[in-house]
Amino acid sequence: QEKTKISLQYGSHREGKRTDADMARWRGYGLGQFIHWGVYAIPGGHWDGKYYGGAAEWIRSWEGMPNAEYDKLYKQFNPVNFSAAAWAKQAKNMGAKYVIITTKHHDGFCIWPSKYTDYNIKNTPYKKDILKEIVTAYDKEGIDVYLYFSIIDWNHPGYQAGTGITPEDRLNWSNYKPFKTDEEKTRYATFKEFTRNQLIELLTDYPTAKGLWFDGTWDGAWMKEFAWVDQLEKELRAMRPGLIIGSRFRADENGKRGFDSNGVLMGDYEQGWERDLPNSIEDVHGNDWDCVMTVPENQWGYHSDWRGYVKTSDDLIEMLVKSVSMNGNFVLNFGPDGKGAIRPEETKLAKEIGDWMKINNEAIYGCTYVNLKKQGWGYYTKKDNKIYLTVINRPINERVNIEIPKGGLKPIKAYLLENKKTADIINRGRNKQNSSLYSIAIPTEYKSNKPFVIVLEVGGTE
Numbered sequence: 493q494e495k496t497k498i499s500l501q502y503g504s505h506r507e508g509k510r511t512d513a514d515m516a517r518w519r520g521y522g523l524g525q526f527i528h529w530g531v532y533a534i535p536g537g538h539w540d541g542k543y544y545g546g547a548a549e550w551i552r553s554w555e556g557m558p559n560a561e562y563d564k565l566y567k568q569f570n571p572v573n574f575s576a577a578a579w580a581k582q583a584k585n586m587g588a589k590y591v592i593i594t595t596k597h598h599d600g601f602c603i604w605p606s607k608y609t610d611y612n613i614k615n616t617p618y619k620k621d622i623l624k625e626i627v628t629a630y631d632k633e634g635i636d637v638y639l640y641f642s643i644i645d646w647n648h649p650g651y652q653a654g655t656g657i658t659p660e661d662r663l664n665w666s667n668y669k670p671f672k673t674d675e676e677k678t679r680y681a682t683f684k685e686f687t688r689n690q691l692i693e694l695l696t697d698y699p700t701a702k703g704l705w706f707d708g709t710w711d712g713a714w715m716k717e718f719a720w721v722d723q724l725e726k727e728l729r730a731m732r733p734g735l736i737i738g739s740r741f742r743a744d745e746n747g748k749r750g751f752d753s754n755g756v757l758m759g760d761y762e763q764g765w766e767r768d769l770p771n772s773i774e775d776v777h778g779n780d781w782d783c784v785m786t787v788p789e790n791q792w793g794y795h796s797d798w799r800g801y802v803k804t805s806d807d808l809i810e811m812l813v814k815s816v817s818m819n820g821n822f823v824l825n826f827g828p829d830g831k832g833a834i835r836p837e838e839t840k841l842a843k844e845i846g847d848w849m850k851i852n853n854e855a856i857y858g859c860t861y862v863n864l865k866k867q868g869w870g871y872y873t874k875k876d877n878k879i880y881l882t883v884i885n886r887p888i889n890e891r892v893n894i895e896i897p898k899g900g901l902k903p904i905k906a907y908l909l910e911n912k913k914t915a916d917i918i919n920r921g922r923n924k925q926n927s928s929l930y931s932i933a934i935p936t937e938y939k940s941n942k943p944f945v946i947v948l949e950v951g952g953t954e
């Protein structure tokens with residue numbers, strides 16, 4: 493049944509996925525790296541001997557952190573251990589195909605020498621353009637760069653959060669007023685101009701960056717600027733053909749973000765999978781998406797004292813494979829310290845993931861969803877005539893079972909990706925639904941203490 497669509501001037505501008513080469517490249521990445529780095533890395537989740545339990549990059553908003561003290565931290569920012577080349581090399585060895593770097597987080601500090609504010613890297617003891625160093629180093633490794641940019645800016649005098657959005661405001665969005673006074677409105681106009689200038693500056697000065705990753709767009713004042721933001725998005729896209737922007741930039745005229753009032757994705761891919769993964773392909777509604785993930789429960793910027801559960805490389809590899817099995821990319825966050833070093837825990841994970849990727853990346857890069865019944869042993873991905881079975885839970889009987897419906901692709905041969913050793917395909921006949929049942933026998937002598945991949949070559953039909 494046709495759902496009636498309401499007409500929208502500022503809703504999504506496209507139905508279905510982008511079909512161009514830039515987006516096809518994005519789709520094939522599989523694995524990415526997120527970097528949260530700014531002056532919050534100096535306190536590292538502590539101030540005045542006290543521990544801050546929230547996300548370290550939010551410490552300025554904590555009552556135990558005097559804002560005036562925070563706002564002076566940049567005068568100490570001198571990351572003597574920073575090496576963009578070393579970071580990029582590590583990311584490359586991990587197998588990352590793209591990086592998202594925080595150019596400016598909510599605190600407003602810019603890691604590039606922005607003409608539009610003094611609160612930037614040029615005025616730190618370090619002085620040099622960190623963003624340029626990062627873009628150059630990652631470009632050199634062939635890793636695509638995306639620029640994280642926070643709309644929330646606690647440093648700009650014109651930035652103000654709108655009054656809180658009430659449930660009534662949501663029902664009557666056209667009457668929602670983010671500001672009480674004209675003076676607030678005028679100041680916000682200066683902030684909008686500043687934001688536009690910075691974005692144009694970033695695209696102009698870092699011409700190889702492939703896209704923008706927006707954050708802090710949930711505030712009512714920004715959402716209420718839907719017409720202006722829509723125009724800005726068009727302007728940015730015109731400046732840089734192929735530019736990739738996620739779904740977290742603007743709202744439509746009814747205050748709907750991410751998906752417009754008709755439920756259509758706004759932007760090029762769904763950006764809502766923050767520390768969360770879809771359970772099944774149905775959850776992603778045919779859209780492109782990526783998942784951004786922290787190593788501890790919720791720390792993006794450097795926190796010197798991780799408490800609670802810290803993910804292992806096995807956890808992260810499973811999330812990576814699971815993402816790709818549902819047509820998504822998986823982006824792992826790193827929070828370098830105030831001196832520019834990547835912490836040992838993250839270095840170890842990067843190495844372990846990289847070791848795994850060296851053997852198994854064929855099951856990740858350029859791979860897509862496989863329409864086969866989910867099994868308990870792990871996840872399917874595929875490319876051309878190969879289906880990859882990533883085994884996370886090795887069955888006690890050493891057999892990996894699959895079920896192929898009538899008309900589906902027929903298995904021809906199977907082998908371990910790691911060493912090309914043949915895995916026997918045992919035909920178990922058909923079930924009542926007329927699907928073909930197969931067991932793939934894991935070569936008994938094969939031992940692995942990591943997830944492993946069986947390649948299944950298919951051809952013809954069942």
Ligand code: JFZ
Binds near residue numbers: 549550707764765766
């Ligand atoms: C935001 C930031 O506030 C945070 O510091 C970090 O940069 C993260 C990547 O992004 O936090 C979010 C963003 C989105 C959601 C939740 C927290 N979300 O969609 O639920």
